[in-house]
Amino acid sequence: MPFGERLILASASPRRRELLASLTPRFEVQACSRVEPQHKPGTLSPPAWAEALAYFKARAVAEGNRGCWVLGADTVVVCRGQLLGKPADAADARRMLELQAGRESAVITGVSLVRVAARIERIMRHDRTRVWMRDDPAAIAAYVAGTEWHGKAGAYGIQDVGDRLIKGIEGSFSNVVGLPLECLGRLLAAVGLVASACPTGEPPPAG
Secondary structure, three states: OOOOOOEEEOOOOHHHHHHHHOOOOOOEEOOOOOOOOOOOOOOOOHHHHHHHHHHHHHHHHHOOOOOOEEEEEEEEEEEOOEEEOOOOOHHHHHHHHHHHEOOEEEEEEEEEEEEEOOOEEEEEEEEEEEEEEOOOHHHHHHHHHOOOOOOOHHHOOHHHHHHHOEEEEEOOHHHHHOOOHHHHHHHHHHOOOOOOOOOOOOOOOOO
């Protein structure tokens, strides 16, 4: 493959892999093996933090794959001024879901394209989707009793809960899943990894 044409997804997420495949079949997968930072510096906004985490993952993989474009992504949830990442355990998952119950939250996914060669090239963007969660204690308890909340920002995956927990969304559905397709399509087109940033045919919102 000519220089610069390889694209690597720095994520083990099957959902992100499926979403990226809807834009291009030409990519490899190599998850970031480094432990990502856990605490947001007070000076960073949630969108900047999501972008920073995406860059951390992409840069770590790019350093071992010089000349290749590497895509990193990270999702955070903000509700009532609280930043919600991945829950530590079931009790933490319940806390996050109860906080969001009956309220609006913002799901923010940062994406970063990084290439390490003679110099470091990077492009970072983010997308934001408004989400309204149902106030349903029984549904929350049933969801926490399972395992789907593991590793999910805000303690849920919209593709898992559907309208059991989600009342509605405003914005990109794929952004809530973990990879904002319209935003990412523009980035990939800008560096020549896809032909154009044409509409992607996002999956419909849950419910």
